[in-house]
Amino acid sequence: MFSGGYLGRLLRINLTTRQYSIETIPDEKLRLFLGARGLGAEWYAREVSPQVKPLDPENKMAFFVGPMTGTPLVSTTKFELTTKGLETGRYLCSNSSGNFGPRLREAGFDGLILEGVSKCWTALVIEKEDVKFLDDDGWQGLEPMEARARLLGQLPDRKPKWATMSIGPAAENRVAFSSIFVDDGRAFGRGGGGAVLASKKVKAMAVWGDVPVPLADAAMCKEIAKNANIDLKTSRAKHRELGTAQLVEPINALGCMPTRNFQTSWELPEKVQGVYGQTLHDQYHVRNYACYRCSVACGQMGEVKEGPFAGAKARPEFESIGLLGPSCGINDMGAVIAANELCDQLGMDTITAGNLVAMTMELFERGLVSAQDNDGLEVRFGDGQALLEMLRFIAQRRGLGAIIADGARGIIQARPEWGKYILQSKFMTFAAYDPRGFHGMGLAYATSVRGACHNVGGYTVSEELMGKKYDRYAVEGKGQLVKTLQDNRAYIDSLGLCTVVRGAYKFSTAPTPETMLAITGYNFAPELMTIGERISNLERQIMVREGITRQDDALPPRMSEAVTNGPAEGHFISNQMLDVMLDEYYAVRGWDAQGHPRPETLEKLGLAEIPALV
Ligand code: SF4
Secondary structure, three states, rough: OOOOOOOOOOEEOOOOOOOOEEOOOHHHHHHOOOHHHHHHHHHHHHOOOOOOOOOOOOEEEEEEOOOOOOOOOOOOEEEEEEEEEEOOOOOOEEEEEEOHHHHHOOOOEEEEEOOOOOOOOOOEEEEEEEEEEEOHHHHHOOOOOHHHHHHHOOOOOOOOOEEEOOOHHHOOOOOOOEEEEEEOEEEEEEHHHHHHHHHHOOEEEEEEEEOOOOOHHEEEEEEHHHHHHHHHHHHHHHHHHHHHHHHHHHHHHHEEEEEEEOOOOOHHHOOHHHHHHHHHHHHEEEEEEEOOOOOOOOEEEEEEEOOOOOOOOOOHHHHHHHHHHHHOOOOOHHHHHHHHHHHHHHHHOOHHHHHHHHHHHHHHHHOOOOOOOOOOOOOOOHHHHHHHHHHHHHHHHEEEEEEEEOHHHHHHHHHHHHHHHHOOEEEEEEOOOOOOHHHHHHHHHHHOOOOOOOOHHHHHOHHHOOOOOOOOOOOOHHHHHHHHHHHHHHHHHHHOHHHHHHHHHOOOOOOOOOHHHHHHOOHHHHHHHHHHHHHHHEEEHHHHHOOOOHHOOOOOHHOOOOOOOOOOOOOOOHHHHHHHHHHHHHHOEOOOOOEEEOOOHHOOOOOOOOHHHH
């Protein structure tokens, strides 16, 4: 069926027995689920039972690439982690850039599965079809980049270079939102994959191979790559100049910026411009950072040159800035860079970490906790030093950090009265957008399969805030909008391509055929949106199997409170408004009133055949 793009091989490693095997992925499965996120969901449905808990030895982890991953086209860097995540306790899909996905392909595989638990701390080394374990007590306690350096120090030089993954102390301490770092700068940030890898006693992994991914039409791929580069030079020029940090100013100006733990959604410009993208660019920028074969190079490496945070270096993205910045009452890019760097060193997700420190600050502000409860540390809005110290407390499970390290799910269990101060859906915390300023984002958070997520849930920013077609405060029409965006994103996440560049390949809701034809020799274009819909329904059915109902497609109580200032003043999303959006969304999805996919919907999408789901 395919004359390129796929290797059709999967490497399965049993960490308990240290045996490994190579399996074949049938063409028909590749056609139905495309790759990366789609293959991960299909695998999870068959191999991870609803009863398994995230840190159980029976939990497994899969890393799948897409047909574009590692091809000579621009930004073909993405691969997908699928597992039961510690943050939500349910299905987790998470994607990352970096060289690991491309190098896994060059080693000869479209996927890697880890199962069981190693008898001691180890690092995995995959060199083509050879798998080695580097056992060593010295792995424990290292930061992700220290573990990477230590691992690379034990490996021979290779061309191309080894690609790595590694975890930090937060993962070892089972922080529910600990991440897995890829190479020296990207991560599976959300959902707690780091703690799952730590539960398997794998501190780091390296992969190497040098066999190029086969292409159906190499000359056409070269031509498409050339044209994409020309397109991106202009279409993504601002991204190159300011990165995602460019969003801070407009999102605040539109009244959608989480401010002091979402107590409001807007701040006076002079109280937020210290964390604008332009400020990062003018005062802190030292160089751009590019993922694998990416000409956009949107990463903005910043360095603090003076003041209390001098010497700190990080590449803060918009989400990290929003949640470690304004949501914590911080108007100092130096503090944000230092907090971002610390999260990277500890190995924690900046989004959830920022949210939960902001929650802690609000608990202090309301007098619900005191320094006595927190090992002597006061954590107040606007205090950058306290922000950093609280991040350390979380990773070390010290003071209130002992509770906060368990994420929204653990906090709500231990201290239900704090639940209303956590901005979350299905136990994953909000991204840096306040949906009271654009209600489709509320529906996206509520229905996102992995919990509140602006990407998986549907990135409505362009349509609701930047475009003219939608009234951002309307609830009608948002069900169809969110469904379409979710399905579009599901197929993009399955290609192995960075979403930032998808326009250059015309991977819209009406994709054109040339790119996938050149890579695989198969005309995927007419099927891509259906593949996205298939993946969305498969993931929903997995969540239904794990106990999700309509009640879980919810927003936290703060969303029912009117915004108190700024352009979105007076706006809110009541439960009734969410119900209107959910009714429309379920109807266009072909789900029943409880949000369960109807049998005929599963049948239509070819999902009725997956026995574990029915
Ligand atoms: S656009 Fe940015 S995030 Fe995407 S591949 Fe390029 S550098 Fe990485």
